[in-house]
Amino acid sequence: xxxxxxxxxxxxxxxxxxxxxxxxxxxxxxxxxxxxxxxxxxxxxxxxxxxxxxxxxxxxxxxxxxxxxxxxxxxxxxxxxxxxxxxxxxxxxxxxxxxxxxxxxxxxxxxxxxxxxxxxxxxxxxxxxxxxxxxxxxxxxxxxxxxxxxxxxxxxxxxxxxxxxxxxxxxxxxxxxxxxxxxxxxxxxxxxxxxxxxxxxxxxxxxxxxxxxxxxxxxxxxxxxxxxxxxxxxxxxxxxxxxxxxxxxxxxxxxxxxxxxxxxxxxxxxxxx
Amino acid sequence: xxxxxxxxxxxxxxxxxxxxxxxxxxxxxxxxxxxxxxxxxxxxxxxxxxxxxxxxxxxxxxxxxxxxxxxxxxxxxxxxxxxxxxxxxxxxxxxxxxxxxxxxxxxxxxxxxxxxxxxxxxxxxxxxxxxxxxxxxxxxxxxxxxxxxxxxxxxxxxxxxxxxxxxxxxxxxxxxxxxxxxxxxxxxxxxxxxxxxxxxxxxxxxxxxxxxxxxxxxxxxxxxxxxxxxxxxxxxxxxxxxxxxxxxxxxxxxxxxxxxxxxxxxxxxxxxxxxxxxxxxxxxxxxxxxxxxxxxxxxxxxxx
Numbered sequence: 151x152x153x154x155x156x157x158x159x160x161x162x163x164x165x166x167x168x169x170x171x172x173x174x175x176x177x178x179x180x181x182x183x184x185x186x187x188x189x190x191x192x193x194x195x196x197x198x199x200x201x202x203x204x205x206x207x208x209x210x211x212x213x214x215x216x217x218x219x220x221x222x223x224x225x226x227x228x229x230x231x232x233x234x235x236x237x238x239x240x241x242x243x244x245x246x247x248x249x250x251x252x253x254x255x256x257x258x259x260x261x262x263x264x265x266x267x268x269x270x271x272x273x274x275x276x277x278x279x280x281x282x283x284x285x286x287x288x289x290x291x292x293x294x295x296x297x298x299x300x301x302x303x304x305x306x307x308x309x310x311x312x313x314x315x316x317x318x319x320x321x322x323x324x325x326x327x328x329x330x331x332x333x334x335x336x337x338x339x340x341x342x343x344x345x346x347x348x349x350x351x352x353x354x355x356x357x358x359x360x361x362x363x364x365x366x367x368x369x370x371x372x373x374x375x376x377x378x379x380x381x382x383x384x385x386x387x388x389x390x391x392x393x394x395x396x397x398x399x400x401x402x403x404x405x406x407x408x409x410x411x412x413x414x415x416x417x418x419x420x421x422x423x
Numbered sequence: 424x425x426x427x428x429x430x431x432x433x434x435x436x437x438x439x440x441x442x443x444x445x446x447x448x449x450x451x452x453x454x455x456x457x458x459x460x461x462x463x464x465x466x467x468x469x470x471x472x473x474x475x476x477x478x479x480x481x482x483x484x485x486x487x488x489x490x491x492x493x494x495x496x497x498x499x500x501x502x503x504x505x506x507x508x509x510x511x512x513x514x515x516x517x518x519x520x521x522x523x524x525x526x527x528x529x530x531x532x533x534x535x536x537x538x539x540x541x542x543x544x545x546x547x548x549x550x551x552x553x554x555x556x557x558x559x560x561x562x563x564x565x566x567x568x569x570x571x572x573x574x575x576x577x578x579x580x581x582x583x584x585x586x587x588x589x590x591x592x593x594x595x596x597x598x599x600x601x602x603x604x605x606x607x608x609x610x611x612x613x614x615x616x617x618x619x620x621x622x623x624x625x626x627x628x629x630x631x632x633x634x635x636x637x638x639x640x641x642x643x644x645x646x647x648x649x650x651x652x653x654x655x656x657x658x659x660x661x662x663x664x665x666x667x668x669x670x671x672x673x674x675x676x677x678x679x680x681x682x683x684x685x686x687x688x689x690x691x692x693x694x695x696x697x698x699x700x701x702x703x704x705x706x707x708x709x710x711x712x713x714x715x716x717x718x719x720x721x722x723x724x725x726x727x
Binding site: 173 | 519543605698
């Protein structure tokens, strides 16, 4: 399928790369300008670098606590989803028992449920459990709602690998628990790390549930905390832009480090759809 | 030799099932129950009204027009995002499979980056660019003497929703591109070579060899886009507020539901019973459409 003259292909690809990255780089550059500079010359390279913008933004907002809260929510939910879904997927994919199909279908049904649609009963439930303004509320919702997608992908993936290794482990006297830990988990690692990254991104960027459940400024995550910051300093772009850069950098850095493996796994069918 | 199976089946399923039953299935069932009551969320659940919330959502003079307008906006949003995904997602995936692998990987990483940026940041950058007086896009258009095109994109009834669809696509295109690539990589080279020998043009090859081969994947992406379009909320809420302005031009089920459940500017009717009924109808729409698309997908993958 290779082109004889790939120049045009590269030009189109480069154009879209610029479209994807330009706004982010531009925001980074603008965040170092002073206010008149941002308004007067939005496209130019900064003439002087105003590092104090970052100091001011950091001092003005609750950015550190937003970042810590978001990191707690994302890391805990991803850990829970990764373990629970791989355990469930192993049993669903490899054991024949009554109710297997029903349980699998119950998890699958969650894929068609836009999760906001059950926001009201979840809000009431969290209120009854005294979890409003508690990060645990969002963690529980993300962990539960992330299960559908992960169970679906992992069951598909486990079913697609031959049973030989598991049988060999069995003959060597390994129990199911050891088989799961020493055979299944290493085997499904590409699929598992891919779903973990996707779950991490959606937990980090999740907006709706933090919006309704975390209203105390000290409990807010990035997505909602920054929104109130924006509302408060709407025209002080020299404060806002550094704040936006600060909250977007952690995930970009995590992603760029994980990206090689992630891209390879995704395109090699670690995620079968 | 046979080891006991039940301890592992029960032990391994319980954590996931408990979590899922408690925070997905139980809330879903209780939302069906709430939808049958006239209830504002406080006090006991006593005023049973049967299906009245549903008839109010679907047929009343006061609420139904808002509901159907929101559904129409969701559908419009879905069509727009499908057009954008089909044109740009497929084109870029097609090019990425054809160029050198090293370069291709770099482009894939770049295209995915906007997906990891929090929605509030995405929304803010684009509102800044699209600001009608001193925004960068407006100034660029002015300096290119294209004043005709210099309109308030987010403040125009006709353009606000398409603009948000484009921003959503900008932020989310990385995922479908990767899924399309995964499907295109598996196309046997001989099939394309054979078509070339027969003298088929590049366009012809795309439509008669490549597209049929990736059709199941295309339908999966369509399903994801549908579920995504009917769950649209973040950008609209952040850029247009709870009243989904201008003049409700971007009001979707998500924002209508938010106002009905939690109040805010532009609320005309509020109540937990009503909101859950509205959400349930939305869920039914998504479920029917997904079931239909999954059926098509099954059939398409059997044809291969």
